[in-house]
Amino acid sequence: xxxxxxxxxxxxxxxxxxxxxxxxxISGHTALYWYRQxxxxxxxxxxxxxxxxxxxxxxxxxxxxxAERTGGSVSxxxxxxxxxxxxxxxxxxSSSRASGNTIYFGEGSWLTVV
Amino acid sequence: DQQVKQNSxxxxxxxxxxxxxxxxYTNSMFDYFxxxxxxxxxxxxxxISISSIKDKNEDGRFTxxxxxxxxxxxxxxxxxxxxxxxxxxxxxIIFGNEKLTFGTGTRLTIIP
Numbered sequence: 001x002x003x004x005x006x007x008x009x010x011x012x013x014x015x016x017x018x019x020x021x022x023x024x025x026i027s028g029h030t031a032l033y034w035y036r037q038x039x040x041x042x043x044x045x046x047x048x049x050x051x052x053x054x055x056x057x058x059x060x061x062x063x064x065x066x067a068e069r070t071g072g073s074v075s076x077x078x079x080x081x082x083x084x085x086x087x088x089x090x091x092x093x094s095s096s097r098a099s100g101n102t103i104y105f106g107e108g109s110w111l112t113v114v
Numbered sequence: 115d116q117q118v119k120q121n122s123x124x125x126x127x128x129x130x131x132x133x134x135x136x137x138x139y140t141n142s143m144f145d146y147f148x149x150x151x152x153x154x155x156x157x158x159x160x161x162i163s164i165s166s167i168k169d170k171n172e173d174g175r176f177t178x179x180x181x182x183x184x185x186x187x188x189x190x191x192x193x194x195x196x197x198x199x200x201x202x203x204x205x206x207i208i209f210g211n212e213k214l215t216f217g218t219g220t221r222l223t224i225i226p
Binding site: 004006033035041042043044045048056059091093102103104105106107108110 | 148150155156157158159160163203205213214215216217218219
């Protein structure tokens with residue numbers, strides 16, 4: 001597609017439930033990133049994919065968070081047993097060397113845990 | 115450890131004047147620096163970037179300056195326009211690592 005697409009754009013969930021956030025990167029982009037921004041905070045790195053592998057998972061805040069990428073394209077970020085502190089906007093981004101390594105962001109998935 | 119710092123959380127500038135947004139970093143290994151602009155309820159949008167081998171990059175009203183010895187970069191917007199009101203994030207990357215490290219952002223408000 002023309003840009004990075006994320007779904008859902010908004011999600012309200014009850015504490016303890018699992019959520020899945022989806023990202024469709026720009027077609028042909030080999031690198032895919034997940035970031036999050038909590039209220040009043042800066043952008044926090046979560047995980048990075050090159051193709052289907054994740055060389056850097058250092059930002060995942062706990063073992064409740066996991067992410068996968070299939071076919072070198074779509075990625076899913078899963079949060080299990082959500083907690084209120086998980087409320088944030090989750091941003092996906094993609095890049096490729098052909099695009100000069102410029103990283104393009106989606107509009108984010110706004111997660112609220114109540 | 116905050117490797118990229120934006121020490122001014124907010125900045126107000128008169129329309130038509132110059133806006134200067136500052137960013138400091140601690141890791142001398144960073145290869146590339148980028149500025150992103152973020153409106154409320156939208157994802158960050160890439161604005162301008164600079165390689166560590168350069169000291170200036172200009173694109174229209176936007177100029178980024180890099181002072182490697184001081185580990186400091188700045189974004190100049192001139193003339194400032196009301197549509198420039200947004201949160202600006204500076205970010206840095208080490209090629210091969212591929213992880214963008216962001217500052218905490220500066221909220222720029224342009225006063226008409």
